[in-house]
Amino acid sequence: MHLLRFIVGRLVVYALVIVFALTVLFFVPRLGPTDPVEAMLAKVSSQGAYMDAAQVDALRRSLADTFGLNGSLLEQYWAFIKRIVFTGDFGPSLSMYPTPVMELIWNALPWTFGLLLTSTLIAWVLGNFVGLLSGWRPNANSSRIMEGIAICLYPIPYYILALVLSILFSYVWRIFPLTTTIRGAPWSWELVSSIVWNSFLPAMSIVIVVFGWWVISVKAQTSALKEEEFARYARLKGLGDGRILTRYILPNALLPQITFLALQIGLMFNGSLITEILFDYPGLGLLIYTAVLQGDFNLLMGTISLSVIAVATATMIIDLIYPLLDPRIRHR
Amino acid sequence: MITIDKVTVGYGTAGFIKAVDGVSLSIGDNEIVGIAGETGSGKSTLMRAVYGDFSTGLRIKDGTITGRFVDQKNGQVIEAPSSRFHRLWWDQMSYIPQGSMSVLNPLMKIEAQVVDGLPKRERGGSRADLRRRIADFLAGFGLEETVLDAYPHQLSGGMRQRVLVAIAAFVNPRLILADEPTTALDVVVQKKILLMMVEIQRRLRNTLVLVSHDLGVHYQITDRLVIMYKGQIVETGPTAEIFANPQHDYTRNLIAALPRLHGKRSVDRVGEAP
Amino acid sequence: MRSFFAHAPFRLYLGIVLIAACIILGGILPWFAPGDPLVWYSAPRNQSPSAAHWLGTTSLGQDVFWLLTYALRNSLLLGLVVAGFSTIIGVFLGLAAGYAGGWLDRVLSFFMDALLCIPSLPILILMAALFGGQLAMPIIAVALIVFNWPYPARQVRAVALTMREREFINVAWFSGESSVRILVRHIFPYIAGWSAANFINTVLVGISTESALAVIGLSSAQQATLGTMIYWAINYQALLAGKYVWIGSPVIAIVLLFIGLFLVSSGLSMRSAARRMSV
């Protein structure tokens, strides 16, 4: 019962957070010093399209429409929320007219998800492994060296690392492709290998940084946990190092990581956006960038809203998982 | 079983802080030895040294601690210094650490914590079988079967302490070192646990070393009593004898501080203490 | 000062050295610049490093070294402003939430949770795209403050919650000390260490986010920052032209600055953990 109440409580908070996020998204275009419609018109005409007054007027009206600038503020707000929450419809893309924005997003999402998920997973597993081992003997030379390397890697932003990697491996030594070009028939081996080949550098830039983080934090946790009384007791029971590590220290080290992950998802997402742009990787980040460059407002609003909602959802899900895994909260 | 010969034990890697100072003692088969003494007198340190737990930075500076164990199965005799005892842990000897609050793994159910580390000889039979035996064993300590499926945080401090005693005893070792196993318990439960421990010891005919600063506890169950004071053994002998005729001032004071025993205050027997 | 270093681990020293180098480079040297390095063609174009131009010049005729000092100055300034305001606001609201409790706590906690769930960069990109393609530094700073105060606030709130239960606070309370005095004398020293670590982290996040915006050309082009330097270098094909110093110097500056910041912040939290243990 306690658990149920907790879950319902979290879900309510989640709904409120989403509404809050959408409210922010609604007000951002209205906060600025410039009128987004005029800015967009200026952008379109600066790109060399010649329009007479009537055309400009028509465009202005249709833009006001897509911006949701018709009616009173309250009406606009309601229309905005309704459109996103209930229909999930962001209209057609202006730059790739008439493809619906949602379709573009659905095409891009698997790339972003795949990139983030595989790379964080790899980094997480490796980082835990190395962190656990070096935390077990925190003062051994190899542990100190590992931590030193991790400390030098973790603070670097993804996109900087992405830049460094692309400078090194695409310009200086031409090993990996500069930009992403995927080819091959669906489900063919060529396609798979081309995806792996092209995703390698963007993924590495995420893996390396995230790996650094896990090494640092897991090492600190492990070296603290192994001095805990329950770990000492396990040793007095004559259990071997391997068993103490896997059954006593690892579970206790893994739990707090979940909360941490919830806090980091936003930052990780931020980083991956820029990485995608730098590598021309066909994910959400590149789509956002295209939208910005092309002044495609529908696409922009759609991609940004979706990113915000996705990150908030991921955070909330992780937040919900935590108490299910921790018996101290599960059975109270 | 254990021979402690003029041993000096302390802590520290750089310096050396003496905690046990030139102690000699021999612990035989089939007996309950009590160790009493004020806080900081080195009781836990001596126990760690006997168990061979050097993980706290403990060092044996002088003297030796040797053990002689007979493997119940093949009758093989094992003689070793305490620094080699770790191969005998949770087989020939088990340990009940002082302070029970965070000794159990918070993420593991009690049943798993009983089973984890058990020697092969005690694991026989099916899992259900083993569980049955553990449940029956815990029942002797006044713990219900539901405790097996509980996590440590669901148990009270006293229940955890009983679980620790049960875990150590279920191993069926030749030697159990118990460091203040009943401090968090009320008198009734304490008595019950002590009787249980005595019963187990009498049945297995093994050795129990019991640390407690409560002389009443020693009076109830120990065969032999060791009084420690400032890192040294100031008095040792059969428990009844020490109570009847304490030699050392410190022991006298300890006994004097006890509540009435059997209707007469022991201090009466001591006469005029300075 | 002596006591500051009493529990200081080695990494704290190393971090301080790195940051000091960055501060000299970005905080002091810009005063000695021969002219505004941002101005195009104020130097010969495409020079390799030489005595006259230590790090060479850009293909826009800017001196890379002086440009770097300006960029470092602006990035540091932005980071400090963001971190300063975020920390002050965060500590204040966190204390208010933890100490007052009740509905105030609930409302503030909701905003903390909500803002922590929302990724800042997409919102900044949206703003940049809508406000004419580039964001002025003050706007970026304000937005970053809005997104970053919840981190210290959450931590301080947790500390304040436990502090409320602490013995010595109660003693102070019952002996008639005023709430303000209790805050200043008993709670601030306690959270100072963590807040310092957090402050530095926020400097890092601030600089990093602005640079991220800048690298894709959405930050202010009127100001040199580490990110805009990278942007110009990429845009003018510094890589294809093999001008690695141009793009490499801001990259290396960012890396060293961030490693320094991280070393100091983790060193500080190690130190306050060690101090608490030794009490």
Ligand SMILES: Nc1ncnc2c1ncn2[C@@H]1O[C@H](COP(=O)(O)OP(=O)(O)OP(=O)(O)O)[C@@H](O)[C@H]1O
């Ligand atoms: N891990 C340790 N490192 C350094 N010194 C220690 C350590 N453990 C104990 N000591 C010191 O050794 C001395 C004896 O401690 P010990 O724990 O053996 O006392 P005790 O008789 O068990 O006391 P209590 O009845 O309080 O449990 C004390 O002075 C203590 O400060």
Ligand SMILES: [Mg+2]
């Ligand atoms: Mg003790």
